[in-house]
Amino acid sequence: LGVDPGTLARGARMYAGIARRFDRILTKRGITVIDDYAHNPDKVRAALAAARRLAPRLHALFQPHGFAPARFMLEDLSTAFNDMLREGDTLYVLPIYYAGGTTRKDISSRDIARRLQRCAADVRAPADRDEAVEDVARRAEAGDAVISMGARDPSLPEFAARIAAAIDRAP
Structure with missing residues (x-):
């Protein structure tokens, strides 16, 4: 490469990684909270597979990133969650992120959750993030992984970070 090895080593030590790609926060209660950019079926599968290597039980929080993408990916996302989650896991399908525009709002998180009736996990469609944070903080136990996904x-x-803080405050 024509670069001094010491310079390469210093650069490698300074590299912080790519933001929102499996960023981990370890809580005081021994629960790993993960923030990941996963937003399509392939990325969701990869993120859940990686999280499963850390913990036998997962609490996945997924925020669809728009009404049109949610509509377009509904079937493949349903298959991904059905394939990757198992009994004992929890999936929270959060309200769809709306960035503005003139899109049709003809799909909801509840519609997505209803498509997951055959999923082995406990599938929930909380009304808002606060409800999801409270519930996951109450359910998560030492050794679990909590993964927040969306784009x-x-x-x-x-x-x-709010999830991790709520877990630390939970009894």
């Missing part, structure tokens, strides 16, 4: 919404990293 386009700049508040998702803060959401993952």
Whole structure:
């Protein structure tokens, strides 16, 4: 490469990684909270497979990133969650992120959750993020992994941090 090995080593030590690609927060209660950009069926599968390597039980929070993408990917997302989640896991299908525009709002998180009736996991469609945070903080136990997935919404990293903080406060 023509670069001094010491320079390469310093650069590698300084590299912080790619934001929102399996960012992990370890809670005081021994629960790993993960923030990931997964937003389509292939990425959801990959994120859940990686999380499963960390923990036998998963609590997945998925925020669809728009009404048109949710409508377009409904069948494949349903298959991905059905294939990757198992009994004992929980899936929270969060309200769809709306970035504005003139799209048809003819699909909801509840519609997505209804498509997952054959999923072995406990599938929930909370009314809002607060409800999801409270519920996952109450359910998560030491050794579990909680993974927040979604795209386009700049508040998702803060959401993952809120989940970790709520878990730490839970009895």
